[in-house]
Amino acid sequence: MEEHGDLPRAGRREWLAMAILALPCLLYSMDLTVLNLALPELAADLDPTPAQLLWMVDIYGFILAAALIPMGVVGDRIGRRRLLLWGAFAFGVASLIAAFASSAPMMIAARALMGIAAATLAPSTLSMVRNLFPHPEDRSKAIGVWIASFSAGGAVGPLVGGVLLEYFWWGSVFLINLPVMALLLVLGPKMLPEARDGAAPRPDVASALSLLVAVLGLVYAIKKVAMDGWSGEAGLALAVSIVATTLFLHRQRRLAVPFLDLDMFASPRFSAALTINILGFFVAFGMFLLMALYFQLGLGLTELQAGVASAPSGVAFIAGAIAAPAIASRLGTVALMALGFLVAAGGFALAGAAAASGDLTLMIAAYCLFSLGLAPVFTMTTDVIVGSVAASHAGAAAGLSEASTELGGAFGIAVLGSLLTMLYQLALVDHPQLAALPMNAALGPDNAGVQIEAARDALGQALKVAALLCSAIAICGAVLSLLLRGRGGLQTDTQGG
Template sequence: MDKLGDLPRAGRREWLAMAILALPCLLYSMDLTVLNLAVPELAADLDPSPAQLLWMVDIYGFILAAALIPMGVFGDRIGRRRLLLWGAFAFGAASLIAAFSSSAPMMIAARALMGLAAAALAPSTLSMVSNLFPHPEDRSKAIGVWIASFSAGGAIGPLIGGLLLEYFWWGSVFLINLPVMALLLVCGPRLLPEARDISAPRPDMASAFGLLVAVLGLVYAIKKVATDGWSGEAGIALTLSIVAAVLFCRRQQRLAVPFLDLKMFASPRFSAALTINILGFFVAFGMFLLVALYLQFGIGLTQLQAGLAAAPSGIAFIVGALAAPAIAPRLGTAGLMAVGFLVAAGGFALAGAAASSGDLALMIGAYCMFSLGLAPVFTMTTDVIVGSVPSSHAGAAAGLSEASTELGGAFGIAVLGSLLTLVYRLALVDYPLLADMPMSAALGPDSSGAQLEAARHALGQAIEMAAYLCSAIAICGAALTLIIRNRDGLQTEMQGT
């Protein structure tokens, strides 16, 4: 207790700085989805090939996921504020290029640069939280704000994107990034302190490249399997990822000062939090996608209507993230995560019932319920991950936290998406032609009559099955959290955060 009493508490300046840090987090999550709304107009204007159109949508997420850990390490070495400001400048410049792209290759290059810049923003903001808020109570509250800002971006992204596309051209969805990045560049140097590991050598670029290839290959393989099934291309990507990961680990053992200190994983507290984070985002990202599909194809809402229907879940997520630090002292960190998983399990079960009955109100309520439950899980795991490493490694820990989010989400989308496709096709066994059609065509505006009803019923069955699986996984997550807490004295470690 004396040790905690000696730590400074956050004041007005620190919380104002936190408000500035929340801004790029809003854009980070918005830009993961906002392009989807602009695809029809963008495709008509730039006339991309099918492969180019796919890369326009996917390359942002690919580069983002691959670069998160290297960028977190770079922040530790060159300065987290410096990396954040350079990332803000690059993100704004890339957004400007994207807004006025005149060809498909130009748009793909701009989106790739945006992904790289976003990878500099996310771990920098999280690592700076630990510098601004050294006291655990303040840090937990700040991480709740940090988590909530991502949810807010995801909730308002489709709404803002839909409104902009209703009245302006498709480039406007990128131009909204500019004033936020400008505000960060103006206020950041005045409010944000610089922090870095002054004793560390320059980053090892060979290690950074190897780590980037390892993560990029893994994410690409997962998404390739999710969309096209197992193929030689996915196998090559996975093999390349494994080889790069092995070479990376061997190189770290030879370096006097490793690029990424693998000893962090020896901490049960750190490794347990990463594992739980991956499991949580597995069910979260998978169900976010399936609910979006159900709202648009199962019920027939437009994209803007689906965004409005999903907005209450974003509010529930924000409430859960902000309330978590206040509840944690009563239940303990692991206890709160277990309760959050159980609440989410109930929400997933309700989502399954809503999918089978076609009840829109029940689906919205279920979406709110599992969002409310998962928010404390993510808030607490992030707090544990960042709080369990020395301040000199805060950037690397933040990068690993964000990378675990992306990998867990990619696995969730791949597994639940594959299950959805399998159950959907099995449910259409009496309609073989319909089962072979793309889901967007079978459930699109040109479909009608008995075939449309059959396809919607099949989709409802598929989402029901996936939702019940998520409910079972969430219950396992609660049990795993409690088992890990009580094993080898880990209860004290996790509750001491």
């Protein structure tokens, strides 16, 4: 175990700064989900085409995923606090435009701007955690709070959105961003220290654009396959991503000071943590989607009821994230990650049993269990990622951490979503008229009696298989964590694992 007695410990000011950093994290995750509830009213008011409606939902996540790494690198150069405050200002402006959008193109543009602004928030806040908390024990606790704030935003997003839409118009789901961002702009300059790498390269436009295209093309291809299956459009997007990645790597080798220091990947700890992070978010995001579908289509809950049913899992996730550093100090990072994966595996198996029986209470318990198990995994991998690089590269590492989250989640949604659809249709082999219908039509309010019971049973059986697959993947995650420890990959500064 390495000693860190010479590193300063966090005090009251640092923890107050951490509370400020949690504010944009809440909104970052809330805005990934809050629009979903407002879509019916928004569609009736702006009259978008089906393609425009899809872009209103997707453009935020697409742009966000593509811009995370470049924004992290830019923050290292110009200053993480400066980037955070400019991003908060832009996010507020974009939210205001979205709230009063008068046409579908205007809404799409506003959501795209929100995605660019949001891409400054996560890397900036995470890299500032690295600077505020140099002592590994304090940093682990702070990252637990950072992870918990994202989970809290995801948990309260549907609830807040449901309440606002009950009493106000759809634009209110965007206006709630303004007071939070205003508070950040007032308190940030006073409470948050500036940190930058004076030796960092000037932002290289060609590198930034090629990296944006590479990530955007990959995420778009994955989501296109998830929605429509393999197509020429998905293939073209993937090809563009491969070409852009090749050009980016070639340019980094030619630059005297590369835009992104690829030597970070030479660190076994860094690369191992990224791998585990992708695997964890693969099962997490995939099951989050399937649970939302099952609550509404399989059990017939309304959007607000589904949000209420999902809320306890958010509480479990927060508890797991905050408790992770204390448990890791006793068990070690790798042991905690393996244990977290095993707890999640149990939760996924329980979700499979609940899906087979249609038991809502059991399903909520399963949701809580796998959320509780995965939270320490994400807390520890994030800690290892930002702690395994020099402070000067904290922004780039934070951007890579968040990008791995988005990519793992996109893969999970694509693979598990497609698997669920295939299994659902196979389960309806004796009901070809139902298998021919879209899932939301077969399980919608216009269907009843024997037909809807058959469709719900098919969905339950499909979810059971998908959940058991996630359980097996989580067990593999536990084994992989232990194997990587044996190769020196996943040891942190606070414990030898």
